[in-house]
Amino acid sequence: MATDGPPSAPTPIAASAGDGPALTVAAVARRLGVAPATLRTWDRRYGLGPSEHSAGSHRRYTADDVARLLVMRGLTLDGVAPSEAARVALESDIRADEAEPSRPRLVSVGGAAGGEARALDGSRATPTLVIDAALRGDEAACRRLLAPPEKDGYERWWTGLVEPARAGLVARTVLARPGEDADALVVGAVLAGLRDRTAPLARAHVAGRRVVLLMAAPDEPRPLVLHVLGAALAAHGVDARIVAGPVEQHRLIEIAAMTRPAAVVMVSELAKPELAVVAALADAQPDMPQFVVLADDAAARALPLGRSVHRARTFAGVLAEVLAVSS
Structure with missing residues (x-):
């Protein structure tokens, strides 16, 4: 969830409502890593405000108030609508010593x-x-x-x-x-x-096994997902290698000629990637399967789709396709 100002890393909360001093808006904002304006909005819209009054009628947050705010913050970061997150936080009756290890979860990873x-x-x-x-x-x-x-x-x-x-x-x-x-x-x-x-898996690879080349589009930073895809392939016994350095047409044709890959996978996160290298590889090795993962449908229209060039749309899809041609 976007905040209204620069965040700070959260710090531990007090053990219970009675431990430690009641806190100001600014202090709680620093602890939760949100802006003071965000806390005021949560107070005004959802009733997640400070419950203690000090001299001069200034309202202060108790440790239990902060515990409920931690529930609110955690749920919204996990994609729960603010109104629903606030309802869970208010109804949970959670205490400060319970907030982090056992706060309610509506969204499970996966x-x-x-x-x-x-x-x-x-x-x-x-x-x-x-x-x-x-x-x-x-x-x-x-x-x-x-x-x-x-x-x-x-x-x-x-x-x-x-x-x-x-x-x-x-x-x-x-x-x-x-x-x-x-x-x-x-x-x-x-x-x-x-x-x-992947290190133990690499030592188990059989000498001479054909590799699968993974690369970004030319002039594009290598997406982290390339490494994840490579590890997923390695877990299934595929020797996946990521093309390091510049992805340039003549250089890539030379690498493909030297390695004789079972397949090539290109992943691009750009709206208008440079795809001429795909056509060049298809001309150089017409029987070598290429799978191109694109974020934009318009960019896919520039792909030289054919017998050896295919578009993949999801992580699971490209993993299944590469495993099929590498077995």
Whole structure:
């Protein structure tokens, strides 16, 4: 959820309503990582305001007030409508010592696909927990929460945990100090987890097995999902390799000639990607399957679709297609 001002990393709350001083709007905003204006809006619209009065009739938040606000914040970050999140927060009668470990959840990671992402210690991993850890700069927590699956479930892990966590960070991160990059912390944790998963699999690959090449479109940063797709393929025994360096037509034709790949996958997140390299590869190796994942339908009209060039629309779709031609 987008906030009304620059967020700060949340800090622990008091153990109960009677512990610690009652807090001002500004102090609670800093603890929750939202703007003071957001708290005033939640008070005005949903009744999630401070319950204690101090001298001079200034209203202050108790620890239990903050606990309910943590429920509100966590649910909205997970995609629940603010009005519904506020209703759950108000009806939960949650206390400060219960807020983080057992607050109500309406959205489970993975959605209708079933199952939940699990951290290394077996606890449930959620986008909210990842966002909070990244904003705190807690690299160890990010690594623990973002541990990838051992074999199946990469699509659910990517779409239900990693993608929404990164989207939530974009919404919440407005200003950062030099050297701070919460998204880079998440990306680093994802890449480290994928290395840990795929390193043993790489040693088991049979010499001479044909590889699958994964690449971004020319002049486009490599999407993180390429690494996730590569790990999912590796879990099924496919030797997937990501093209590093520039994706340039002559260079890519040379790489394909040297590696004789079982398939090539291009992923683009641009509205107007450069697709001439797809046609060039098809001319150079007309029997080599190419799968192109595009975010924009208009861009797909420029694809030289044919016997060897195909458009894939989803993570699950391209994974199934590549496994079919690599077996």
